[in-house]
Amino acid sequence: DAGVTQSPTHLIKTRGQQVTLRCSPKSGHDTVSWYQQALGQGPQFIFQYYEEEERQRGNFPDRFSGHQFPNYSSELNVNALLLGDSALYLCASSLVAIQETQYFGPGTRLLVL
Amino acid sequence: KQEVTQIPAALSVPEGENLVLNCSFTDSAIYNLQWFRQDPGKGLTSLLLIQSSQREQTSGRLNASLDKSSGRSTLYIAASQPGDSATYLCAVSEYDKVIFGPGTSLSVIP
Numbered sequence: 001d002a003g004v005t006q007s008p009t010h011l012i013k014t015r016g017q018q019v020t021l022r023c024s025p026k027s028g029h030d031t032v033s034w035y036q037q038a039l040g041q042g043p044q045f046i047f048q049y050y051e052e053e054e055r056q057r058g059n060f061p062d063r064f065s066g067h068q069f070p071n072y073s074s075e076l077n078v079n080a081l082l083l084g085d086s087a088l089y090l091c092a093s094s095l096v097a098i099q100e101t102q103y104f105g106p107g108t109r110l111l112v113l
Numbered sequence: 114k115q116e117v118t119q120i121p122a123a124l125s126v127p128e129g130e131n132l133v134l135n136c137s138f139t140d141s142a143i144y145n146l147q148w149f150r151q152d153p154g155k156g157l158t159s160l161l162l163i164q165s166s167q168r169e170q171t172s173g174r175l176n177a178s179l180d181k182s183s184g185r186s187t188l189y190i191a192a193s194q195p196g197d198s199a200t201y202l203c204a205v206s207e208y209d210k211v212i213f214g215p216g217t218s219l220s221v222i223p
Binding site: 033035040041042043044045048056058088090092101102103104105106107109 | 156
């Protein structure tokens with residue numbers, strides 16, 4: 001049973017560019033959440049998707065957007081990249097019932113130059 | 114607004130010692146609390162999940178407790194080993210999101 005997978009593993013972009021990160025949830029999971037983890041800090045919640053809709057959003061600007069596909073996989077898009085967007089981006093999947101454990105992927109490390 | 118803190122920020126102990134990591138949260142209306150391990154440059158590994166109705170969970174040398182009323186959780190690691198060196202994060206689940214603490218960086222010296 002494959003766990004949560006993310007691609008790419010590493011990415012280098014320049015300021016002003018746009019980036020798309022991808023996540024495939026654990027088999028049987030229908031909910032995907034995205035987190036940003038800056039160096040030396042705990043992950044910060046970006047948003048969560050269920051049934052192809054954004055259910056909840058953290059304190060992130062509209063430059064951060066997402067999408068969930070019918071197969072439950074998800075994309076995170078970041079426009080007009082800033083140096084401060086450099087971070088590890090984590091995807092987590094779960095069942096819609098919040099009591100279930102969130103399973104985290106290995107993350108995508110984004111460096112903005 | 115929920116805030117999660119962890120003490121200490123960093124800890125260095127000799128191999129074989131028992132140790133306790135602390136986590137505090139400000140709003141007791143949580144669904145569950147998780148402890149994660151994160152190795153440098155890597156993703157998160159879930160160690161223990163405590164539901165809001167539970168008091169503790171154990172897995173091998175790890176034991177986590179939860180006191181919702183006081184907004185506290187502890188992670189106890191018995192007989193520490195160099196392989197336990199990592200950052201330990203606690204996280205509380207609210208409706209639709211998980212809120213993390215900043216982590217405790219643990220170094221176990223051989």
